Amino acid sequence: MLKICASISLCLALAAGSASGQGYVPGSSPQAQAGMSVPTGGMFESQTFLNMANRAFDPSSDSMDFENGSFAWKGRTFNLTSQRAFRARFERFLLAxxxxxxxxxxxxxxxxxxxxSVGSNRSExxxxETWEMLFRAARFEExxxxxxxxxxxxxxxxxxxxEMRGTSMTQSELGDMRRFQQEVVANRSLIRQQLQQRQQDEAERASGTGGQNKATSQGEALPSEAAFRVLDLAETEAKLLAMEGQAALTGMQAKLQMQSQIVAFLVQRRxxxxxxxxxxxxxxxxxxxxxxxVGKGQLKSFFPNANMVFTVDMMAFVANEALNDLNQGVRAVxxxxxxxxxxxxLERLQxxxxxxxxxxxxxxxxxxxxRTLLDLYxxxxxxxxxxxxxxYDGVAEMAERISLAAKDFPKSRVLSSVRTAKSMSDMAVFAASQYRNLGQVDQAREELKQAIDIWPSNPSIREFQLETTKLATAGSQGVQVFDDLYQRGDHRGIYDRRMDLGFALAEDGVRRPLLxxxxxxxxxxxxLxxxxxxxxxxxxxxxxxELLAEAAKFGPDDAPMNRARAxxxxxxADFVVCLDRAERRVEQAQYAGALAAYLAAQDIYPASRMCREGIERVSAALMASLRAAKQPRK
Structure with a gap:
């Protein structure tokens, strides 16, 4: 739409206002006026109001960082999850x-x-009984x-x-068996040595081969039996080691399970x-x-700046500290x-x-x-x-509404920012209008975009669009309208349509100077x-x-001027009669009578500029006629 509107001087749009406010300056040129600067809203930062609104209307506490999903508490960090999930849980709490x-x-x-506690009865x-009370607590929905x-x-x-006690009994029995087997192996070794010595002695006394073979067979049988006993002992040792490892693993498993659950409860804020x-x-x-x-990774994120050894006592201390802060927070709310x-x-409650x-x-x-805090939230x-x-209208309305429920709400700051944003949008629309009138389409489009970015629902934007459409429509008919009015001499009609005709004749080298x-x-x-x-x-x-008489020189048929003169x-009347008589005498070349009439009018209004100029003009004409009369005729 802006492309249809061609260039025209700003003086066409503001000539009447400029003349009335500053006085008529015959020497001023349209080119000088067209070079004037156009106000702009480009210096407005579009995020200024939004940043202020986020600070003023954000009900979240400063300790909550939804962007990073964390909640800071005394140097410790909780996982905040998403803002939507937190909002749902918080609203559910306010509704409950x-x-x-x-x-x-x-x-x-x-x-x-x-x-x-330490000072309580710790009997089995x-x-x-304390353990059984846990099942009573589990019946509550909370x-x-x-x-x-x-x-x-x-x-x-x-x-x-x-189970570990049963394992200990089995280990004791295996220990007794191991000691017995150790004694058996040791006794077998001693008996073997004694038999070998006896056989050696008998072999030395004997001289037959059969005796040697028998001794050898008996000597070979003894090592086989000893080896069997050694294997039994090794098997018992292996069973003992396996049971000791199983007992240690079972005890470690129970400890790790409880430690894992303690860390889980802490992370879950239980x-x-x-x-x-x-x-x-x-x-x-x-x-x-x-x-x-266990849980060292979770605890490192929970204590991001701590370099310490984590213990069960530390978890209990953190839990006690959180409970104390929780009670203080409720009292503060x-x-x-x-x-x-x-x-x-509301912030402390969150x-x-x-x-x-x-x-x-x-x-x-x-x-x-x-319920009240829920409505405010x-x-x-x-x-x-x-x-x-x-x-911005909705923001201002909500600011008024919130201020009624919360006396500490910064309503003045919000409303001030709303007014500033609206003013900057209006300035941008005005700048777009100025650029449009100057034919600078790109600048007008940029300023209009700026106005929309600041305040999309600005009524001035709609007015600007309607005016631009009207001007573009009128531009297509402007040539015919101008020709008709100019031929009839209706200068006042042309002046009343100067804006529309200005756009229509912007590129017309013949009609534009006339306009x-x-x-x-x-x-x-x-x-005048x-x-x-x-x-x-x-x-x-x-x-x-005299001012109206001067105006008549520019347009004797102008209706408003003639109405004012009438x-x-x-x-x-007396002054006008003398002036009219003087003008008629001038037309009849009766300069002496005209001079007398001007002098009579000057007697009525001595400061008259018209009389002074008329006297000077008629006196010169009278002297010229007298000099011409004295010259001899040829």
């Missing part, structure tokens, strides 16, 4: 109502932890079956310990179950078995909400929720408070979406009429008449 069973469940867990009966996992881990450790399983672990294993052998600091309450999503302490958040998310869509001349003449008439009206307001009727004539 606290259960009455939650207090009973929390009390039961506290009793379990108390029974596992007490430990077994537990999620995690207490059953703890109970199964403890039961598995007990079963492995029982702090109370971390403490429960850690308590049972310390009862089942020696103090030298407290170092963690309730306090901020009570003081009408809903934004702070931190507390993610830190202890499964902890019973969150039941201390009342239902009414949850949804409104802020909607405001962010409106800001991303650059719907600019007509526009300049009518602009001058309007300027306006100055005359101002002089009349100040009581200078004669000055007003209205003013009765007030300056």
């Amino acid at each position: 109502s606290p259960r009455k069973e939650g207090a009973h469940y929390e009390q039961l867990l506290e009793d379990l932890l108390e029974r596992l 009966e007490a430990i077994l 537990d999620g079956g995690n207490s059953t996992i703890v109970a199964n881990q403890v039961f598995n450790a007990w079963r492995i310990r029982k 702090y109370q179950h971390v403490l429960l399983l850690s308590g049972f672990y310390q009862l089942l294993f020696k103090g030298s078995q407290q170092q963690l052998e 309730n306090a901020a909400y009570a003081e009408d600091r809903a934004i702070i309450a 931190e507390t929720f993610f830190l202890g999503e499964y902890m019973p302490a969150l039941n201390a958040i009342p239902v009414e408070q949850r 949804r409104d802020m998310l909607e405001a962010v979406e409106l800001a991303e869509a650059k719907d 600019m001349k007509v526009v300049e003449q009518v602009s001058t008439i309007d300027l 009429v306006a100055q005359g009206a101002e002089a009349l307001k100040q009581g200078d009727a004669y000055v007003a008449w 209205e003013l004539a009765p007030r300056v």
Whole structure:
């Protein structure tokens, strides 16, 4: 559409306004006015408002980094998963109502932890009773079956310990057998040596061959029996080594299983179950078995800047610290909400929720408070979406709505940014209009794109498009309209259609100068009429008449000018009569009478410019006629 609009001077569009505001300057040229600079909105950074909106409307806490999927807490990092998943869980929590069973469940867990503490009864009966209480805790919905996992881990450790006791008995029996076999082998070796010595002695005394063969056969039988006994001993040794390795492997397996589950509970933020399983672990294993052998990769990401040896005690310490922070966070949320600091309450609640999503302490958040924060949370998310869509009217409406629910919401900053963005978009549309009027299509398109980027729903953009369409449509009919008006001498009609005709005749080398001349003449008439009206307001009727008389020189048939003269004539009738008489005398070459009429008019209005110029002109003509009369006729 912009390609249809060709170049035209800016003075055609603003001639009337420029003349009225600055005064008529005959020497000013259209080329000088066309060279003026065009305001632009290009300096506006399109992301400025969006960045502000993200800071103002983002309900997430600063400790949450959804881009990297992490949650920072006291130098430790949790996996935050996706923002959508977190939002779903958080909204589900705000929609849920606290259960009455939650207090009973929390009390039961506290009793379990108390029974596992160092100063409690650690007899087998007490430990077994504590273990059975885990199944009571597992019946609560809040537990999620995690207490059953703890109970199964403890039961598995007990079963492995029982198996290890049976293995120890078998190892003892094999040890007795090994000692017996060692004695047998040792005795067999001694007997063999004694027999060999005896046979050697008998061989020396004997002199027959048969005796030698018999001794040899008996000597060969003894080594075979000794070798058999040695094999039995080696087999027993192998069984003992295998059972010792199996016992060590079984014990290590139980320890690793419990350690893995402790790390899993910590990563899942099940702090109370971390403490429960850690308590049972310390009862089942020696103090030298407290170092963690598994989960080091997960713990390295959890403690990114720590270079330490991870132990079960450390996991229990972190869990206790998290529980303390969780309780403090709940109290902070309730306090901020009570003081009408809903934004702070919402941010702290998100931190507390993610830190202890499964902890019973969150039941201390009342239902009414949850619903109010849910509405605020949804409104802020909607405001962010409106800001991303650059719907500034919607953003302003949401800012007003949020400020009613949250006294600590920065409404003024948001509304100020909205006004700034709208103003910059309007400036870009205005710059596009200026470039369009100057025929600079590429610049106009760029400014219009800038305006759309800043504020897509700006009403001025629609007006710009309609105006451009109108101008383009009028351009195709402009030549015929101009010719008709110019032939009729309707300069005022041409001036009223100067914008449309300017686009239509932009490339017409013949008609365009005529159009600019007509526009300049009518602009001058309007300027003089306006100055005359101002002089009349100040009581200078004669000055007003002279201004209108000057305007008549540019367009004697101009209707607004003639109407103004007709209205003013009765007030300056004597002055006008003298001027008319003087002009008639001049036409009749009666310069003396004309001079007398001008002098009479000057007596009425001594400061008259028309009288002064008329007197000078008529005096010169009168003197010329007198000199001509004195010359002799030939």
